[in-house]
Amino acid sequence: MRVRCPNCGAEFEADGNFVTCPYCGFQIQLGEAKTFTYPLRVEDPWKPLVSFIRLQRLSPNDVEWNAQLIERELLYVPFYVFFVKATGMTYTGTFSPEGAGNVEFFNYLTVPAAGGFNELMNYPLPTRGRKYFDGRVNGKLVEKTLSENEAEEKLRRAVGEILKGEARHYFHWGRVGLDETSFEVALDGLVYYPIWRLRYRYGFLTHRAYVDGADGRVPYAEFPVALPKRFVNFTLGSLLLASGFFLGRMLFPHGFTSIIGSMGAAVAASFPSLRRAFTPRGRASEHRLLAEIADDYAPEEEAFGAVMRFWKAHL
Numbered sequence: 001m002r003v004r005c006p007n008c009g010a011e012f013e014a015d016g017n018f019v020t021c022p023y024c025g026f027q028i029q030l031g032e033a034k035t036f037t038y039p040l041r042v043e044d045p046w047k048p049l050v051s052f053i054r055l056q057r058l059s060p061n062d063v064e065w066n067a068q069l070i071e072r073e074l075l076y077v078p079f080y081v082f083f084v085k086a087t088g089m090t091y092t093g094t095f096s097p098e099g100a101g102n103v104e105f106f107n108y109l110t111v112p113a114a115g116g117f118n119e120l121m122n123y124p125l126p127t128r129g130r131k132y133f134d135g136r137v138n139g140k141l142v143e144k145t146l147s148e149n150e151a152e153e154k155l156r157r158a159v160g161e162i163l164k165g166e167a168r169h170y171f172h173w174g175r176v177g178l179d180e181t182s183f184e185v186a187l188d189g190l191v192y193y194p195i196w197r198l199r200y201r202y203g204f205l206t207h208r209a210y211v212d213g214a215d216g217r218v219p220y221a222e223f224p225v226a227l228p229k230r231f232v233n234f235t236l237g238s239l240l241l242a243s244g245f246f247l248g249r250m251l252f253p254h255g256f257t258s259i260i261g262s263m264g265a266a267v268a269a270s271f272p273s274l275r276r277a278f279t280p281r282g283r284a285s286e287h288r289l290l291a292e293i294a295d296d297y298a299p300e301e302e303a304f305g306a307v308m309r310f311w312k313a314h315l
Contacts, residue, residue: 024128034189037076037133038126038214045072045196045211052218058282060226063202070206071199074139074213076192077120078113080151085184086159090167090176103166105159108188111151113144119210119220122158124287125191126215133192139213141192152185159183195219205280218286225282234277240270 003014005021012022020026042048050064060066087104112120146154160178167176194213199206202224209221244266 026128026130034187035133035192036130036189037137037192038129038194039131040074040138040194040213042194042196042211042213042216045198045213045216048216049198049200049209049211049218049221052221052284052286053223056223056282056284058225058229058276059223060202063224067200067202069198069200071197073197075195075197076137076139076141077117077195078142078144079110079120079123079125079191079193080113080146080148081125081188081191082109082111082152082155083107083186083188084109084155084159085182086163086180087182088160088163089179089181090164090171090173091179092171092173092176101167101171103163103170105162105166109155109158110191111146111155111158113146113151113190114142115145119285120195121154122288123219125193129214130191137192137194139194144190148187155185156183207281218284220283220285223282223284225276225280230277230279233273237270237273237277240273241266244269 003012003019005012005024005026008021008024008026010021010023046069050067053059053063053067054061085104085106087102089100090103091100108124109122110120110125111122112118160180163180164176164178167173167178196211196213198209198211200209201207205224207222207224210219211217212219244263247262247266
């Protein structure tokens, strides 16, 4: 029998109900089976997690030695895998033909089929190694609680944000609206994917993280923010506030509104640094940049840049 592999597209001769693609290793059932899994290859998730945390700009240098693992559990998390084709018209401000741009999305997306795993939304599963699920796992099998229709609703919202992100990237729009022109979705299957769930303690705080059990990636991790780096941000934020105060005093002869304007600008410029100074925990992901820490990769450069912009605007 001539078989075409749904994973890599190669064709080959095969017999029987279950066959394995000789080119990519994908396991194929000649029927309607739609439930898959991946083999567990990462037996020690602590090592890749610590290596990832050490790479974070704001994490302590001694996290590898002073962090204490207090819980780890292997979960087989169910994911719906969809193939999505979507197009939309995005715009900024009041809709007009001059302010519109067309964007499109064609790709596979995943939605966790159980509650409590929002950090794993749209987690990209590996293209190799998938096999049909026979119900046997060596960890905890997470019960599926989300219906296919509910998953599609979450998927539609996620794709809308992806299309808006494309508009911001290509059309340089800060705030955009979206008129969805088409949305096609097809369920590719249900995957029970091995995910390590960990909790560890550093100092007085406990942090949690996920580690991919198939290839060692880190979909989501919380990490401590080093005290010296928080102090740097506090110092820079304080300097910005002080600059606004002294500049206001210099401009006082020009009117009271100059003091309000300078202090307002100083508060706005110092807020990112002061917010980071009072944030003891950061969050990071290996496959996406979390909005909460997107500006944490270069806090010193950003703060000094804010100082320069502030003085150029007022001198």
